[in-house]
Amino acid sequence: MEIERKFLVKKIPENLESYPCLTIEQAYLCTDPVVRIRQEDNSYYMTYKGKGMMAREEYNLPLNENAYLHLKAKADGRTITKKRYRIPLGTLTAELDIFSAPRELTLVEVEFSTEEEARSFCPPDWFGEDVTTDSRYHNSNMI
Template sequence: MEIERKFLVKKMPEDLETYPCLLIEQAYLCTDPVVRIRRQDNSYYMTYKGKGMMVREEYNLPLNEKAYLHLKAKADGHIIAKKRYRIPLGTLTAELDIFSVPKELTLVEVEFSTEDEALSFCPPDWFGEDVTSDSRYHNSNMI
């Protein structure tokens, strides 16, 4: 189960380059339900995501590079690329995504253990509008 809230970014956090950064490429095999493959640095995954906005089913399966490349060819160009910075927020982590493909966009996500924790979250000042319930900001809808 994935419980997350998603926000636009009002201003970039200070010292962004000091935080861990991942290079991510995602290709979508299907968007209803969402079935995607991901290359995250040198790791590969296939993910199934169920319906929902803040709370939804999510299952990850490991892939190897050969399987990733084979499946990527079947994505018909439905690919996104982004840099992900992992920024500590106390006991939580903000995942700041800077997209380069298919368009330039910056979003920040925070994952939670419970719905109550998600609903009581008070975002820091650098977060912008909460777009958790806006399906236009699901990665699968950006392709």
């Protein structure tokens, strides 16, 4: 189960380069339900995501590079690319995504252990509007 909230970004944190960063490419094989493949630096996997906004099923399966490239060809160009910065927020982690394709956009996500924890989360000042329930900001709808 994935439980997360998603926000627009008012201001990118200072010293962004000091945080761990991944280069991510995601290709979508299906969007209803969501079946995507992802390359994070030199790691590859396939993800299934169920329906839902703040909480939904999520399953990850490992892939090797050859399987990733084979499946990527089946995505017909339905691909997004982004850099993901992992920024500590006390016991939580903000994942700041700076998209470069198919359009420029900056979002931040925080994952939680429970829905109660997610609902009670007080975002820091650099977070903008909460877009958790706005399906336009699901990665699968941005392709």
